[in-house]
Amino acid sequence: MSIRATYLKLPVAAKLLFPLLSVFLGLWTVWTVGSFSFFRGYLQQSLRQKTEDLSLLVLEDLKQKQELLRLQARWVADRNDVSQAVASRNKTLLLQTLLPVQATLKLNQIKVVDTDGSVLVDLRQGAVSQAKLQDEKVSRAASIGMEFSDVVSAQGVAPSVLVGLISIKSQKEVLGGVIVGSELNNELLNQIRGSTDIHLVAFEDSQIIASTLPKAFHATWLPPTPESPPLRLTIAKEGYIAKTVVLTGVSGTTAKVVLLTSVASWERAEQRLWLSIGGFCLLGQAIALGVGIWVTRLLTRRIQTLTNATQQLADGDFTTRIKVDSNDEIGILAQGFNFMAEQLTARDQQINFQMQQLESTLQKLKQTQAQLVQSEKMSSLGQMVAGIAHEINNPTSFIHGNLTYLREYTQDLLQLVQLYQQHYPNPAPEIQEEIATIELNFLQEDLLKLLNSMEVGSDRIREIVLSLRNFSRLDQAEFKKVNLHEGIDSTLMILTNRFKAHPAHPKIKVIKEYGQLPLVECYPGQLNQVFMNILVNAIDALEEMGRWDDRAIRSKEKIPIQKFKIQNPEIRITTQALDKDWIAIYIADNGLGMTEEICSKLFDPFFTTKPVGKGTGLGLSISYQIVVEKHGGKLECYSEPGQGTVFVIQIPIGQVKSVDIIALAVQT
Numbered sequence: 049m050s051i052r053a054t055y056l057k058l059p060v061a062a063k064l065l066f067p068l069l070s071v072f073l074g075l076w077t078v079w080t081v082g083s084f085s086f087f088r089g090y091l092q093q094s095l096r097q098k099t100e101d102l103s104l105l106v107l108e109d110l111k112q113k114q115e116l117l118r119l120q121a122r123w124v125a126d127r128n129d130v131s132q133a134v135a136s137r138n139k140t141l142l143l144q145t146l147l148p149v150q151a152t153l154k155l156n157q158i159k160v161v162d163t164d165g166s167v168l169v170d171l172r173q174g175a176v177s178q179a180k181l182q183d184e185k186v187s188r189a190a191s192i193g194m195e196f197s198d199v200v201s202a203q204g205v206a207p208s209v210l211v212g213l214i215s216i217k218s219q220k221e222v223l224g225g226v227i228v229g230s231e232l233n234n235e236l237l238n239q240i241r242g243s244t245d246i247h248l249v250a251f252e253d254s255q256i257i258a259s260t261l262p263k264a265f266h267a268t269w270l271p272p273t274p275e276s277p278p279l280r281l282t283i284a285k286e287g288y289i290a291k292t293v294v295l296t297g298v299s300g301t302t303a304k305v306v307l308l309t310s311v312a313s314w315e316r317a318e319q320r321l322w323l324s325i326g327g328f329c330l331l332g333q334a335i336a337l338g339v340g341i342w343v344t345r346l347l348t349r350r351i352q353t354l355t356n357a358t359q360q361l362a363d364g365d366f367t368t369r370i371k372v373d374s375n376d377e378i379g380i381l382a383q384g385f386n387f388m389a390e391q392l393t394a395r396d397q398q399i400n401f402q403m404q405q406l407e408s409t410l411q412k413l414k415q416t417q418a419q420l421v422q423s424e425k426m427s428s429l430g431q432m433v434a435g436i437a438h439e440i441n442n443p444t445s446f447i448h449g450n451l452t453y454l455r456e457y458t459q460d461l462l463q464l465v466q467l468y469q470q471h472y473p474n475p476a477p478e479i480q481e482e483i484a485t486i487e488l489n490f491l492q493e494d495l496l497k498l499l500n501s502m503e504v505g506s507d508r509i510r511e512i513v514l515s516l517r518n519f520s521r522l523d524q525a526e527f528k529k530v531n532l533h534e535g536i537d538s539t540l541m542i543l544t545n546r547f548k549a550h551p552a553h554p555k556i557k558v559i560k561e562y563g564q565l566p567l568v569e570c571y572p573g574q575l576n577q578v579f580m581n582i583l584v585n586a587i588d589a590l591e592e593m594g595r596w597d598d599r600a601i602r603s604k605e606k607i608p609i610q611k612f613k614i615q616n617p618e619i620r621i622t623t624q625a626l627d628k629d630w631i632a633i634y635i636a637d638n639g640l641g642m643t644e645e646i647c648s649k650l651f652d653p654f655f656t657t658k659p660v661g662k663g664t665g666l667g668l669s670i671s672y673q674i675v676v677e678k679h680g681g682k683l684e685c686y687s688e689p690g691q692g693t694v695f696v697i698q699i700p701i702g703q704v705k706s707v708d709i710i711a712l713a714v715q716t
Contacts, residue, residue, distance in 0.1 A: 091314050095289050099278040099309045102246055103291040106307055109240045110210070110295045113230065114197035117212030120153055121228045122195075125216045134160060134168065134216050134223045142169045157209060157229035159183075161191045163222060174231050179206030183227070185299040186213055190225025193217070199297035200229065207250065207257045208232045208303045210295075232303055233258045247288075247308040261308070271306040280311065287311040354382060361389055414653045444509045451506060455499050462492050527703050529567035532575065532633070536560075536621060539579040546587045553591050556617045563624040565631050569703045574674045578683075581667035582635050582695045583619065589639035589693065590617040626698070633697040642687040650685050679703065 133141040150158050160168045179202040193215035200209040211229040237248040237260050250258040265284045271292050272279045278291040288308040295303040360368040370382040549555040622634040651672040675683040687693040
């Protein structure tokens, strides 16, 4: 067996330690013994300095915890529901509000006091739930609007509490104060300790109230004074370097924490140092130097290979693998590296899959949120429109009903005046003068025209009220069989003002090509909302078009081609029955049209091509959900730049049961 093969079987510790110890044996033999005392003192001083530095960090961590509590108190005090509950002295509302806050922030205490010092709510968890806290000064300070961090002690063996307090204010006055607190317990000390090898012990007078040491080390022992430098203590036969830090509160209370650094590592270092001296003196520099160089080169190549593979893995190349040529520690490390690479590959695939699922879920949540917002808005609008229509309908009906009688009375009076003129052609001069003044002939002719105009106006108001009532459809929350032409006409009536000519654009002509449609079972109010959204988008597109050239609207794919010459802006509405089960509604405009990229995103939530403040990007998304998910239909858009736009709505004439609709929505 070759020397190289024999060496590869040795453990890595032997491969590394043997050459290194051999190389430095001569030097260590000369100066190790003489400098042992120096290094021993240096280790002790280093350990004490480390303890001193760590004690400052511990004190800083405690202060940061206090500052965090003050910020958490400010967050609680700034909540509108908290200030409203305090202003109304509603303790039940305060409990309902603060219990989830306490659970979320993981606070041991939330206390709310009134301006007179009375306690409105005092929520506690943990060891302080049954303890008597010495927090009278803190409560008084909070009630008068003071803001600071403090330490509150507890009677008995309960831990002290770090607190932050702040005032609860309205725009005019101080309503009270809120105090949030966290126990100075074992969990908090372990958080401060982290992964270091130190231990922390909290004292209340001379009694331990929290510690990271095992209970067997809680024997009675006195901590050093805060002013003294780090001292060595023996606790349960174990040696430690101890340093006491004191966190002083504004009210004069204190929290005493002792930092303990074990001297076991230092003692082990001394023992290893003495043993090393004996071993180093047995080896020679010459052998150590030659063997060390040879071994170092061999190991360097293998370690470099592992380093390069690790770098490739860090750069995202999960296909990297290392060839295993031995069973020593480096070989085992290579096997572990290969296993880790395989696990990372699987985890990366799993994360990508989960990210896709999360993205899909987020998209569904956005769609649901948009639908809820728009549904609530349309519900409120429908209630308002129905109320206005009802209020206008009553006086309008009164006026319209009395116009008939007014016409009859007026005609009777005019006929009576004519009889007087026939039988008394020469009235008194005063009457003749009054006839000339009021222009009786013109009055007789114009009065009937005036009544006709009033009747036309009242009829127009009744038509508008009827359109508003049909559009709102508040009494039709369930599926009903309705005439969709009535819903389209009602929507057009509401949008009449948008079709009129304005300085910025000419009149928009509406062409209705209604086919023979049966009654369709649907949610009429929601379909009216769809008609409104699509027509408003068409109007906006026509208003934004700068010039009105000749255009032809052409649909694609399965939609029949329709050609008609356009000289002015137009909206064409066509309805037809596709078969015995489906009807279709085409709403086309001769606007500027859209690109294929925009059409593909048209029904996405919050997507809009309108300027900021003019469009939310919810209308067409909600319309798509109403047609597809609520009615099991289809909503499609066909458009080309310069060729206008066609929206196609296909609705089944009869709807399935609600259970089937829910299943269809889930699948979609």
